[in-house]
């Protein structure tokens with residue numbers, strides 16, 4: 459069998475890369491070992507224009523969003539599934555200082571377009587009364603639904619093999635690569651945090667970290683579907699009065715096993731955020747493919763151009779994957795330069 463590209467991994471990175479290559483008329487085979495706790499399946503899928511304690515605008519936000527939004531709308535058509543929503547973030551503000559910081563940001567036009575309101579007082583019942591709150595325009599992707607539906611789409615077209623690709627199974631030819639009898643011009647690794655320990659990529663500045671989330675149920679929080687709440691934790695409605703609550707940044711013990719101590723920590727933080735009663739129905743953990751410089755890593759191997767990498771999506775995979783997969787395809791097919799920040 460001969461194809462143009464083999465893609466290793468079918469998370470957000472591999473799915474979007476495959477989609478753009480197929481749209482350009484290329485033959486693609488995806489090899490992915492199913493992982494129910496891959497980063498793309500554990501993700502809360504939020505797209506936040508303003509992040510962190512210092513309320514900093516997400517790198518390249520406007521450009522990334524302008525590409526991602528129509529791309530996800532197109533994907534919804536292809537998969538016949540609602541995936542992408544506009545939802546407001548509600549930041550619960552604990553102090554005058556936090557409220558003032560938000561208010562000051564509204565004086566900067568780059569931020570003002572995203573900050574819809576800042577308000578003193580309680581947001582709504584079920585949440586603790588704090589100094590005030592801010593509403594910020596944001597977006598939500600049902601990330602696990604996208605990954606699962608795109609997988610079914612590829613399986614229906616015989617374009618996905620459920621298998622693990624070992625580095626020592628690859629035969630590198632001068633202008634091609636072979637894996638288990640399949641010949642391709644190139645093999646592109648979209649293998650998430652596994653890249654950090656992969657012989658081709660382990661020299662790169664990866665900083666994988668573990669995130670954990672609780673899935674809680676609370677009928678008292680009904681009617682929040684159009685919001686995502688940011689207090690000590692993020693609280694993201696998932697339907698049927700279930701909510702994704704997370705998450706952490708852990709750099710040790712990088713397994714996909716949830717940690718009891720982290721659950722206790724998250725419940726303590728939740729009690730400072732919620733007055734509504736809830737029950738924990740699940741705890742999940744996944745590993746983010748982050749990098750030290752917090753930028754993706756995209757491009758071909760400098761010594762082995764049959765090998766490529768689309769990785770390092772870190773905490774922003776929802777927004778970055780469609781855009782950087784597209785940039786990579788423009789580079790592969792039309793030799794267009796990649797943004798210098800992501801070259802390796």
Ligand SMILES: Cc1cc2nc3c(=O)[nH]c(=O)nc-3n(C[C@H](O)[C@H](O)[C@H](O)COP(=O)(O)OP(=O)(O)OC[C@H]3O[C@@H](n4cnc5c(N)ncnc54)[C@H](O)[C@@H]3O)c2cc1C
Pocket residue numbers: 466467468469470471472489490491492493496497498499500501502503504505621622623624648649650651652668669670671704705743744745746747768769770771772773774775776777
């Ligand atoms: C708890 C948590 C919350 C998050 N929340 C958000 C959020 O709200 N918003 C946001 O934008 N981002 C969020 N992220 C980050 C986001 O999930 C990641 O940036 C993104 O999913 C990474 O996608 P990926 O395709 O690179 O990796 P992955 O989703 O990990 O996919 C890699 C795939 O490759 C497969 N694979 C690896 N090696 C091989 C091999 N050798 N052979 C075959 N298959 C292989 C794996 O099994 C997996 O299926 C979150 C992450 C976590 C962990």
